[in-house]
Amino acid sequence: MPALALSPVASLDAASGALAETFSDASSPRLQTVDTVQALQARINALQRTTLDSTLKPTHEALADLLPDGGLKEGAAYSVSPSSALVMALLAGPSAAGSWCGVVGMPEFGVEAAEAMGLDLDRLVLVPHPGDQWLTVTAAIADALGVVVVKPGRAAGDAAVSRLAGRLRERGSTLLVIGAWPQTEAMISLTESRWSGLGAGSGCLTSREVTVTVTSRRSPRPVSGRLLLPDPEQGIRRLDPPRAGAGSSRSAADRAREAWREVG
């Protein structure tokens, strides 16, 4: 079963492109088998998720159902394609809910756009030039800040990466890495960007339609959705309806968790 064996170590665009080609033929019998396997895996995951340790950060509703488990997981690392707007969209949910956010190694992070997308600037910390110490800095601020975005400088050693992963798990922080990263929960990429509002010498930029694609270890089929990022009010809006399957399984898990909380 080549589709399931495909591992997400290749570059983001290559991986999503290859998968899109594989699944372009929706009526093949092999695909139905894959669907069955996926459905079964989803059920296993849903059962496993009732353990208490996988809590989610509050994530913007337009992106939540695209992510595995229905949101950014605490203690996990995500690989994000180099788009500041996508990073801001991912930070918007946790920041609005009261998390501190840190941005390491991105001197060009647009503060005005970040605020328009819903980040709270009072809880945003920037370390624009960490130099060679980016990994130390990331580990230090991941101790205290809920979500940390990092654009890696030099390549990191395997040992340092797994030490950082342990620290993230212990503190419950979420790491968003610009570019490739070993042991990621999911890879989030932005493609098919299309701006509207600009003509030949007239108008001004108003909004942009993009496709956000999430590839995770859990499901071999990449999940994608059409978003307005930003929409004409500089916010984030979902264009296609949210995925029914993911949504319902997530709400079941949430209901289970809420029941636990009420009792405890």
Place this chain on the structure above:
Amino acid sequence: MLRALCLWVPDWPVLAAVRDEIARPGVPLAIVAANRVVACSAAARAQGVVRGQRRREAQSLCTALVVLAHDDDRDHRVFSPLVDALEGLVAGVQVVRPGLVMIGARGPARYYGGERAAALALRSALADEGVTDVRVGVADGAFTAELAAREGRGDDPVLIVPAGAAAAFLSPHPVSTLDDPELTTLLGRLGVRTLGEFAALPADAARDRFGERGAHRHALASAIDPRTLVPRIPPLDLERVLELEPPLDRVDQVAFAVRQLADEVVETLAGHRLVATAVRIGFRDELGGESERAWLHPRSFRPSEIVDRVRWQLSGATRTAGSKPGAPTGPDLRAAIRRVRIVPESLDALAHHEPGLWGSGPDERVHHALSRVQSLLGHEAVLTAQRSGGRTLAERRVLVPWGDRAVLPRPLDRPWPGALPQPAPATVYASRHPVVVVDARGETVSVDERLRLSAAPAGFAPSAGGAVRPIASWAGPWPLEERWWDPARARRAHRLQVVDAGGIAWLLVLEGASWWAEAKYD
């Protein structure tokens, strides 16, 4: 009845200006507030200048008159060492205003063996500070003592009104000494000219006719002064200075030497149940160069944090001019450090900064983590962002080092015509990326005086060389013309929003003859 001793320095604002080396001694000098003379020197007075005169009038009387604006801060600042000198001798000094102090006379009189001896001792203490003309009055009540001090003459500066004789002393003085013009006019019309005559009126009749204020003035005239002395509480001396002998020329050496000093500062404050939320650190090097700045703290300084600030400030101040572009002069410090000064600037009660029983929540952890990064990379490495008003993207954000207070140079709530329309770009380049914008024939696009593009832009490429990105759609040019009246800060640019074939939008700016990419809408 309180026995008061009054020390009066005549013409203090003039003397303060001379002592502050703003004016030369001996010249005719007038201190002016709201166009009226409030004090003048003896030389000016000899020419007919008096208090209360209009400035123009005083200048016409004395053409060589030097006129200075009244500065209350200066008066107080120059007077403060004199008060310190008096407090070295006696307790409970009340500063009525700069140049006039009240002291309870009983204690000093007992100590020095008589009121005259006490007065002369205090006078000689001020003479040691360089103020020779001091008049002293000792009497029952502060009002009588002040009047007695003003009665004193240069050759006999001490006037003592014996106990119980205050009313008789006040009696011949005119009612204008009460310093209440309204009451003075009224009493004059009623035929009451001296304090004695005013005091002879029944107290309740004075209250009925002149009200509460009049009753108070009546009590003063009757040598009943209801006021008591409110002695000044000497300010705490929290400044700590470290003289380095021999001078040190390495940052880590200075930081190590300062450690004990920082401990001392924080412990002294803790002894007074205080913490510092801002400290001022000053350095002086062997060649006389100085560096001084204030450091703020989001909560309160601990000794190690003061040492960190010392290190950051030193490495900033000793940096050579070359490594910091745009620095108008060289480094502040060029030689080994001789002297370190730490002054706690703003203080707060310790009780406001005690950690709670379960800690003070996540913000405490955030602060510790960020301080750790700051001590690793330097103070300016960890930033918080604020939005600000302005027309260019660089102006519209203010980055403040963690712990410092944000100062918004341009208010956000103004319309700022000429600013870019929303949405704001997600990527704003920190440095300029030069590009070449070309038209369909491959020639560089320019903008003429009437804001017309030479041709429709068809593509752009990085100046350093690279593939030309075709432009799918574009808008502009949007002019930006700022501060044309100020050649140093004037700015003239044209902006272009373009979308390339890959669906990424860019903001391109033409300034002078060169294009650069300012931001990317990614």
